Amino acid sequence: MKLTLSVIKADIGSIGGHVAPSQRLLDTVKAYIGKRASSLLLDHYISHTGDDIAILMTHTHGENDEAIHQLAWDAFRAGTDAAREEGLYGAGQDLLKTSFSGNVKGMGPAVAEMEIEERTSEPFLFFDADKSDPGAYNLPLYLAFTDVMNTPGLILSPNISSGYRFVIMDVSHTEGDRIIALNAPDELYDIAALHRDPERFVVESVWSRATGEQAAAVATSRLHNIAGKYTGKDDPVMLVRVQMNFPATGEILAPYAIGHFVGGGMRGSHQVPLMPVTLNTGISYFDGPPIVSCAGFCVHNGKLTEPVDGFAHPFLNTVRDHVADKAIEMRRQGFIGTAMLPMSELEYTGISEKLELLDKRFRVREAKPALAKS
Ligand code: F6R
Ligand code: MG
Ligand code: MG
Numbered sequence: 550m551k552l553t554l555s556v557i558k559a560d561i562g563s564i565g566g567h568v569a570p571s572q573r574l575l576d577t578v579k580a581y582i583g584k585r586a587s588s589l590l591l592d593h594y595i596s597h598t599g600d601d602i603a604i605l606m607t608h609t610h611g612e613n614d615e616a617i618h619q620l621a622w623d624a625f626r627a628g629t630d631a632a633r634e635e636g637l638y639g640a641g642q643d644l645l646k647t648s649f650s651g652n653v654k655g656m657g658p659a660v661a662e663m664e665i666e667e668r669t670s671e672p673f674l675f676f677d678a679d680k681s682d683p684g685a686y687n688l689p690l691y692l693a694f695t696d697v698m699n700t701p702g703l704i705l706s707p708n709i710s711s712g713y714r715f716v717i718m719d720v721s722h723t724e725g726d727r728i729i730a731l732n733a734p735d736e737l738y739d740i741a742a743l744h745r746d747p748e749r750f751v752v753e754s755v756w757s758r759a760t761g762e763q764a765a766a767v768a769t770s771r772l773h774n775i776a777g778k779y780t781g782k783d784d785p786v787m788l789v790r791v792q793m794n795f796p797a798t799g800e801i802l803a804p805y806a807i808g809h810f811v812g813g814g815m816r817g818s819h820q821v822p823l824m825p826v827t828l829n830t831g832i833s834y835f836d837g838p839p840i841v842s843c844a845g846f847c848v849h850n851g852k853l854t855e856p857v858d859g860f861a862h863p864f865l866n867t868v869r870d871h872v873a874d875k876a877i878e879m880r881r882q883g884f885i886g887t888a889m890l891p892m893s894e895l896e897y898t899g900i901s902e903k904l905e906l907l908d909k910r911f912r913v914r915e916a917k918p919a920l921a922k923s
Contacts, residue, residue: 552591552667552851553611556675556786557621558603558768559658562632562640567600567680569831570628570637577631578602581624589616591851598842599679599832600639601784602628605844607851612662618653625658659683659768661786663754666762668793671848674801674859676787678823680832681813681839683720683769683785684747685823689804690715690765691744693796694755695733700800708794711759717743718753718769732758748812748894757794764796765789791845798845802859805841808872810879813839817896819889820879824872825860838876 561578564571579595582604586593594605604621608614625644632640645657654660665671678685692699694713702709712733717740719727731740743750755765768785791798805825814821814837826840843859882888892901 550667550850551609551664552671552848553608553614553617553662553664554605554673554766554788554848555608555612555614555617555621555660555662556603556605556677556768556788557618557653557658557660558601558677558784558786559625559643560600560639560784561602561625561628561643562635562637563600564637566638567832567836569600570597570602571632571635573635574628574632574637575602578604578624578628581627582606582620585620589620592848592853594675594844594846594853594856596677596842596844596856597829598677598826599784599830599840601643601677601679603675603677603786605675605853607848607853609851611664613652613654615651618651618660619649621658622649622653622656654770657770659770659783659786661766661768661788663763663766663788663790665790667848667850672791672798673846673848674789674791674798675844675846675856676789676841677784677844678786678839678841679784680817680821680837681785681811681823681841682748682783682817683751683767684749685785685811685813685839685841686767686787687744687747687750687752688807688809689801690752690755690767691740692804693801694764695737695740699803700796702796702800708759709757709796711757713764714756714758715740715752716754716756718751719749720751720769721749728753748890755789760794762794763790764794798859802843805843805860806868806871808868808875810875811839812890812894813837818894820887822872822875822879824869824876825865826869827861828856828858834873834876835880838872 563569591607610617629641643657697703714732716730751769753769756763767787789801808822810820811823815835821838824838824840828842844856845859847854
């Protein structure tokens, strides 16, 4: 059957700072969706990662469906009312527009969707990251879908040895979706050249070259590009299909053992390693570290199984220790050089205002007259 997987997420308020939504806020969103689900959805799953609430939905209405997007938007509006009543911090933070206009893209919430032909068994992974931006998934996707060192299936399994097509978006282009499609492995170095700059070039989707099936969908919104000012980090969601014609679950998960540095953390303005965490984890050290969760499902006729936690395994404890060590080491460098993001990526305007004032005080020293040579 043709099935659409849609995940729409937003930060609509949290307790203790930008840490985690309250139970009442989560319950409000769950109740809102629960009441209206039967007429629109086949199934749904609601969770939080850090201060973001994600609504994962299965349905048959296709991508960018107005009714589906409106349902999520209205649930976040209802949640925002509850967040305001409780005095939560940043209530309604990611709802950047006052009225719904057909599609939540460009309105604040992050969206990842794919319409698929459901396989007899359809295992997929739902990733949710907080205190980071969509480029956070570039390296894990690059390694999982192109690199034999990470994904031995690329040489072992005839199902996946034809490689994958990457659709990459230039998120600095705000007038429309500026995208490029590149094939791995043929155009690997071109893909790599774009991946070098994950704040600008973001993998939007990955496709099987053998079958044409979609393997992955990533939310690519950049909040500060939408609002023109700091409104929080983008905190992207991603859906990845696994097994058979796609890399195995373990091949998709393996890159998260690196704890690669991503843009985010405190005030959305630092380079901090990404820590894989268990489902429904909050935020702590240095408004981070940036975290990513993974819920694995099988979906059958649109019905979801319960989630299995992709990062709860004891193996991940060592990874988390390693990531914490990397984070602490980078933090010793404070605000200097690579510890903080480049000027164009800073989520607050304080430094540019300061530099403008200081600029007026700079003077070019007058050159001393050269001594006459005799
Ligand atoms: C990062 C983030 C936090 C806030 C920080 C200050 O994406 O959300 O690090 O930037 O806690 O928040 P405000 O400016 O709301 O006091
Ligand atoms: Mg927040
Ligand atoms: Mg967040």
